[in-house]
Amino acid sequence: MPEPLEVAAQTGYAPALQFLMENGRYYPNMVNSFPTMSVTIDSSLLTGSYPDQHHIPGLTWFDQGEKEIVNYGTGFTETLKLGLRRSIHNMLYRLNNEHMSNEVTTIYEALAKKGTSSASINSFVYRGNTPQKLNVPRLFKSLTHFQDGQWTTEAPPVLSLGAFQKISPWNFTFQIAAGNYKFTARELRRLIRKNKLPMFTLCIFQDLDLRIHFKGPMDLKGIRKIDKQIQKILHMYPSWEEAVRQNTWLIIGDNGQAPMHKNxxxxxxxxxxxxxxxxxxxxxxxxxxxxxxxxxxxxxxxxxxxxxxxxxxxxxxxxxxxxxxxxxxxxxxxxxxxxxxxxxxxxxxxxxxxxxxxxxxxxxxxxxxxxxxxxxxxxxxxxxxxxxxxxxxxxxxxxxxxxxxxxxxxxxxxxxxxxxxxxxxxxxxHGSLHKQESLVPLIITGTEEKPTYPRIIDLKEFIVRMTD
Structure with a gap:
């Protein structure tokens, strides 16, 4: 969120983010999607459209045709009551291959048409047009719809999704379906180290969301932890200035959070x-x-x-x-x-x-x-x-x-x-229409180009334009 990000940068908690802010453009009030839930926002980012076009209504919604509640993982108890098998099926497969509208294209699909490579690291929303096999961990083979322990999905050429798909065979995470911030950073660093970084890569650091649910919006320790991983990524280059010369960097918040009533x-x-x-x-x-x-x-x-x-x-x-x-x-x-x-x-x-x-x-x-x-x-x-x-x-x-x-x-x-x-x-x-959850920060470093409007749905056009 803008305020804790700015405080972290100004007080030395986030030197990597401070460097990127000072050497690029900073937008404190980017408008995200609604509901302000990650799967809807990420779908809007990747498709350049709101839910009336991409058809991902929220983290949970009711499918009128199938007469069933669709849940992509709102909470452990809800997931168990709805059925772990069905929830994993919805989250990892149906969201991308069935629920997202075929009338829209994702950044990955648009880049593939131009012959441009791309990667998705740690995002549940990943639809591309390259067949990829997701390998289910042994513990969950009997609980999912995977065929013979595998699942062929449509994804970008490079896909990382926790225990189900990894770039580095030696990388490890305790998270089942998505890696934590260290896992995500290690996957990106491997691409850089092996000189296999695609033209466009999307990485998601999810950990801050859970911390804020319990500790409130001004938790700076979570930002500090993620900043340390960004520092390690920038250190992969001869200098941070060289990292900016070689790449365009976008740091985006997906949603804000509103502090809860004390009672x-x-x-x-x-x-x-x-x-x-x-x-x-x-x-x-x-x-x-x-x-x-x-x-x-x-x-x-x-x-x-x-x-x-x-x-x-x-x-x-x-x-x-x-x-x-x-x-x-x-x-x-x-x-x-x-x-x-x-x-x-x-x-x-x-x-x-x-x-x-x-x-x-x-x-x-x-x-x-x-x-x-x-x-x-x-x-x-x-x-x-x-x-x-x-x-x-x-x-x-x-x-x-x-x-x-x-x-x-x-x-x-x-x-x-x-x-x-x-x-x-x-x-x-989060989840509501209010500006507390709807306005998020964006840092763009390494280019003088900018999106048409400060909205997350305008970033797809900007990113595709940047890869021309």
Whole structure:
């Protein structure tokens, strides 16, 4: 996140990041995707699109066609109740080979068409067009859908995914499906040492996310640990200046985190209690004929599915509006996207149109209380965003990301949604539309080029352009 990154750089905690910031461009307010969950954000980074196009709605969502809850790993208890076999299948295979839309191309696919090499290290979102075999660890062979202990997936030419696929045969990680920050750095250093670094390489250091969930947003020790690994990578070159001359470096945060309310019982919005008069699907048994609602919680946002056709949006909205900890309730209507709130009065509606142009040159028609999304009107029918960056496009993306009758609910800062077996977050959490999770830092060093807009969906075009 911008603030702890800047503090770490200014106080000597992160000399490598400080060097890259001082010798390149620093963007403190890059807009990511929504929900602000890694699989959705990484899909937006790789495809240059929001979920209405790439169709990865969040870390968990309900598949209307298959009548099943899709979960890519929200927490250990939820994963066990949904079934370890199915969760691993969704996370490592179906996300890339079935769920992500074929109407979009990833950076890896775009580069392959140009005959340009690429690599993915430690990312669950990796779709390319090179067949790669994932080797399941012995312990999990009986628990997965792997055929004879292997799984052929479509990936970039170079793929590293923890115990399932490694660049270095001697590298090791205790993480099953993805390596920790040391594993990731060792894989990248091997490519540099062997002079096999592709034209484009994406590495993900995941460890900071878990630390912040428990320790809060201003944890600098995690940044310091990752910076030490970046130092080792830069030391692979005769000098750090030479590393910048030979390569373009992008350091990107995928999502921020909002600090949680100090009173955990007050911080949790339990959807089961709020909508207790309805029959809710239990994740361990799946959808039953008499079920009325399905909850898919992505920390500070949630999808609420109305699987019973006799239930109206309005009756669910009436119950949700009674909770002042919910700041946005959104749903699709015949005339566009509708917004109400539990903390504010009023109604707002929008759709793609021509009445207003926003700061990203996107055109919209709006009607009603635009203060619900903190929209700021300027001269000449221009529109800027306040607490909810690029709110219209990002909400539109989430509400058109998949089929079904559902609501999107967004929690105020300090609060977190809960359904069945949802993991708690005592220090901080993410997932919502709010700027605390939506604005992330970007460092670009080694080029004078820049993306068209400071949004994660604009980086694909920038990266492909850089490889020409």
């Amino acid at each position: 955990h019982s007050k911080a949790v919005i339990d959807l089961r209690k709020r909508l207790k008069k309805y029959r809710v699907t239990k994740i361990q048994r799946g959808l039953r004929p008499k079920d009325q609602l399905v909850f898919c919680v992505n920390q500070r946002m949630a999808y609420i599915y109305l699987v019973d056709e006799t239930i109206t949006f309005q009756e669910i909205i009436t119950e949700l509006k009674k909770d002042k900890r919910i700041d946005i309730i959104a749903w699709k209507g015949n005339a566009g996207i509708n917004i109400v709130s539990g903390s504010k009065e009023g109604h707002f509606r929008f759709e793609p149109g021509h009445e207003l142009i926003d700061c990203y040159n996107q055109s919209w028609n709006i009607e009603g209380d635009h203060e619900l999304l903190d929209l700021q009107m300027t001269e000449n029918n221009q529109m800027a965003y306040g607490d909810y960056p690029d709110a219209l496009a990002r909400l539109y993306g989430a509400l058109h990301s998949h089929e079904g009758r559902f609501l999107v609910v967004n929690a105020k800062p300090g609060f977190d949604f809960k359904a069945q077996s949802t993991p708690p977050h005592f220090g901080a959490a």
